[in-house]
Structure formats: structure tokens, C-alpha cells
Amino acid sequence: MRVRPDQPESTIYDRQHFRGPRPVDAEPSNDALLLGFSFDGDAPPEPPRYLVKHLLPAEGVAILGGQSGAGKTFTAVDLAACLGTGEPFFGRRVVERVGTLILAAEGAGTLAGRIEAARKTKAEGKPLPIAWMGAVPNLADVEEVKTLLPKIRAVDAQMRESFGVRLGLIVIDTLAAAFALKDENDAAEAQQALRHMRMLGEPLGALVLPVHHYGKTEDTGLRGSSAYRGGADAVLSVLADRKQVTGEVGARSLNLAKTRHGEEGPIAGFSLRFIQLGVDEDGEPFGACVIDAALDQPPPSLIRQPPKDSLPIVALRGAFDEVLVTHGREVKVRGDGETVRAVTVDEIRDEFRRRYATGEEEDEKVRARVRQALKRALDACPKHGFRTAAWNGEEWLWRA
Structure with missing residues (x-):
């Protein structure tokens, strides 16, 4: 290897065996x-630490997601009550009794009633180690987060003194209200929000x-960037069948959509039960709802729902029933x-x-579309309890 006279010793590289540039006599120890x-064998594996066995880790970030009106906050309050009493949460063992702090960036006014209803049903009316805060700062601002830490x-100190438990759960309700994000779909902002939550x-x-x-x-999952799901240690999903027009909600269920340990999937269905807390000035009862988990029934997400009929089949079935009353007759097949x-x-x-083209003015395009829809419905008849056949110059339709 040729070396220039003016070349410092620290820049001389050993290129033997094509290992690339490496300062001579400057290599750190192995x-x-x-x-x-x-390396494998350095230490034995340790079991994962849980707050709720096989459901929620002892620390980190887990997300409680779901549709509007499905019961997310009720579920969070029920979790806080179970953690405070040590009672199982949806049948899963609470590993450690801890206190809960709820940062209620929205809906803070409803928490007192919801927590009291949970206390009546789970703690025999005794105070629970649950605290909440309504005036939540902008958690997207790192300085605001630092100010909140003390x-x-x-x-935590107050819960240890009053209840003998540490603060083990911090609920943020909701992520969108507590973090003034410019764009929920921005992965960088999502990752920053996750970092602040870990702080x-x-x-x-x-x-x-x-x-x-x-x-x-519900098929779209958590709103916004996929980084929320990717960065979380666990994701709980509260699902329901919700009719957007009427607001009716049914078939609620809790599901484990992501975990770093164990098996994901449905946990249990649940319903909301009203607990009366008093009467108002008009003598009418007021109160809040609590979670009633249906542990003895399969979760709604495991119950196979019959597929919905297509619009042509629905129109065919309705038309057949209507016309059968006025034109139906007894005939021999073929x-x-x-x-x-x-x-x-x-x-x-x-x-x-x-029935198929309700409210549409008839023109050639509509007539062609109706003809095609009727053909598709007739072709699918055998799968929907109908039979067709042609004889004597007519095509007939009847129920199998």
C-alpha cells in the first residue's frame, strides 16, 4: 500500500482481505x-407483564377504538372500575390493582355520573381510585406535556395515600380532541403523538x-394514519351495529384487534344497562349506563350473519308476492x-x-338496466328459493 509522505497516520487504512477502509490501530474493542x-442464551425469556391478563400490557400505549356511539367511554370507565377493585374485566384477570386518570378532552361533564354508576355496581358504593381532568392542554405540544408531568x-402520590395503589392507567378521551393535529393522516404527526403519550x-x-x-x-379501522395501530402495543376495538339514520345501536362487542403477545380476536359481547342516580326537578329519573358483559354467549362478531340479498333479488321477491295475489294460479310444471x-x-x-327503479323516470337507459337486473335475479333464483321453467310459450316463476 502506497502512502504519501504528508499523509497523517490516523488516515492510513488497512485494506487487506477487501474489508473496506478501517483506521489502523484505531479499532474499538469487540x-x-x-x-x-x-444473543440467544444470554438471558431466559420473561413472561409479558400485564395490567389485564392476555389483554392489556402493564405499560406502554394501547388504543381503545371504535365507532361513534358504540360505547368506548363506557368501556374505559368499566376498565378503570375493574382496575380499581381488582374485579375481572370482561372475564380477564386484573393482575394488579391500580388507579386511573382520565384526561377528558371531551365529555368531561358526563364522567361524574358514569363513574358513580360504575361505583354502585362494582364497588358497593365505595370511592374508586379514579381521577379526571377536563381542561386538557394540547398534548401535541411537547412543552404542554412537560408541564403536565408533575x-x-x-x-399518583394522592392515589397511593388515599387508596394504597399507584397510578397505573392514563386514559385520553379522545385522541383527536386532546391532540391538535394538523392532519390525522400524517404519519409523522401520528408518531409524534405516540411519543408524547409514552412521555x-x-x-x-x-x-x-x-x-x-x-x-x-368498522372495516377501515382506526381513523387516520396507520402509524397509530403500528405504534401501539395493543388495540381494543368496541364494535356495534349502528343505524346512522335512527341512531339505533345493537350487537355491541369488545375485541382485541392487536397485541404484541398472544392471540387476537373477539372477547365478548356486551350491552349497556341504565343505573338510576336520582330524580331531577321534574321528578324524572336521571343516571348513567354501565357495561353488562355477555360472557356466556358467543361474541356477535363470531355469529355468522346471513348475507344480505341484492337489490334485484329483493325487488323480485317483492314483485312475486304482490303479483301472486292477483295473478297466481295452479299449474303443472312443464x-x-x-x-x-x-x-x-x-x-x-x-x-x-x-320496485327496482323507484322514483326514476322511465327512458331507454332505465328500461335496459331493469331488463338486465331482472335477468340477473332470474338467473340467481335457485339460490333464493325460486324456480323458473318455460313451457307452452311462457316462462313461469314459483317458489320451490
Whole structure:
């Protein structure tokens, strides 16, 4: 290797065996280079630490997500009550009794009633180690987070003194209300929000549980960036069948959508039960709801729902029932087969069109679309309890 006379010794590289440039006599020790690496056999595996066994980790960030009106905050309050009493949460063992702080960026006015209802049903009316805060600062601002930390430590100290438990859960309700994010879909902002949440929980070894909305449908999962799900240690989903027009909600269930340990999937269905807390000035009862978990029934998400009929089948079924009353007659299939009560396809065309193209003015495009829809419905008849056949110049339709 040629060396220039003016070349400093520190820049002389040993290129033997094509190992690339490396300062001569400047290589750190092997132990220093391997700092931070782990090798199989260095230490035995340790079991994961849980707040709720096989459900929620003892610390980190878990997300409680779900549709609007499904019961997310009721679920969070029920979790806080179970952690405060040590009673199982949805049948899962509470590993450690801890206190809960709820940062209620929205809905703070409803918490007193909801917590009192939970106290009546789970703690025999005794105070629970639950605190809440309504005036939540902008948690997207790191300085605001730092200002909040000593207040959280004070809540922890008060819970140890008053209840003999540490502060182990910090609920943020909701993520969108507590973090003034410019764009929920921005991955960098999502990752920053997750870092700030860990800042809140790590000094106390507490789990941080933000409540977050789902997208327009449950299939879209957590609203916004996929970084929320990717960065969380666990995701609990509160699902329900909700009719957007009427506001009716049913088939509520709690599901484990993500965990770093164990198996994901449905946990249990639940309903909301009203607990009366008093009467108002008009003598009418007021109160709040609590969670009633249906542990003895399969979760709604495991119950296979029958597929919904397509619009052409719905129109065909309605048209058949309507026309059968006025035009139905007893005929023999193909002239000499079994006797059935049937109508001709021509007899149901007008009624099918009325039901399929409701409110549309008839033109050639609509007529062509109706003809194609009727053809698809007739082709699918055998799968929906109907039979068709042609004889004597007519196409007949009857129920199997």
C-alpha cells in the first residue's frame, strides 16, 4: 500500500482481505462494538407483564377504538372500575390493582355520573381510585406535556395515600380532541403523538390508553394514519351495529384487534344497562349506563350473519308476492309435472320495475338496466328459493 509522505497516520487504512477502509490501530474493542446486541442464551425469556391478563400490557400505549356511539367511554370507565377493585374485566384477570386518570378532552361533564354508576355496581358504593381532568392542554405540544408531568405525579402520590395503589392507567378521551393535529393522516404527526403519550406514562410505568374513533365504517379501522395501530402495543376495538339514520345501536362487542403477545380476536359481547342516580326537578329519573358483559354467549362478531340479498333479488321477491295475489294460479310444471302456484315472468315485469327503479323516470337507459337486473335475479333464483321453467310459450316463476 502506497502512502504519501504528508499523509497523517490516523488516515492510513488497512485494506487487506477487501474489508473496506478501517483506521489502523484505531479499532474499538469487540465488547464495545457489541454493546446493545443480545444473543440467544444470554438471558431466559420473561413472561409479558400485564395490567389485564392476555389483554392489556402493564405499560406502554394501547388504543381503545371504535365507532361513534358504540360505547368506548363506557368501556374505559368499566376498565378503570375493574382496575380499581381488582374485579375481572370482561372475564380477564386484573393482575394488579391500580388507579386511573382520565384526561377528558371531551365529555368531561358526563364522567361524574358514569363513574358513580360504575361505583354502585362494582364497588358497593365505595370511592374508586379514579381521577379526571377536563381542561386538557394540547398534548401535541411537547412543552404542554412537560408541564403536565408533575401534575400526573401528584395524582399518583394522592392515589397511593388515599387508596394504597399507584397510578397505573392514563386514559385520553379522545385522541383527536386532546391532540391538535394538523392532519390525522400524517404519519409523522401520528408518531409524534405516540411519543408524547409514552412521555406521559413512562415516568410512572403506567399504561396510556387513548380513545380513538374509527373511520366511516368498522372495516377501515382506526381513523387516520396507520402509524397509530403500528405504534401501539395493543388495540381494543368496541364494535356495534349502528343505524346512522335512527341512531339505533345493537350487537355491541369488545375485541382485541392487536397485541404484541398472544392471540387476537373477539372477547365478548356486551350491552349497556341504565343505573338510576336520582330524580331531577321534574321528578324524572336521571343516571348513567354501565357495561353488562355477555360472557356466556358467543361474541356477535363470531355469529355468522346471513348475507344480505341484492337489490334485484329483493325487488323480485317483492314483485312475486304482490303479483301472486292477483295473478297466481295452479299449474303443472312443464304441463305434466308437480302442481305449483306460479305466475309468468311477463306478469311481474311492471311490478319488478316499480320496485327496482323507484322514483326514476322511465327512458331507454332505465328500461335496459331493469331488463338486465331482472335477468340477473332470474338467473340467481335457485339460490333464493325460486324456480323458473318455460313451457307452452311462457316462462313461469314459483317458489320451490
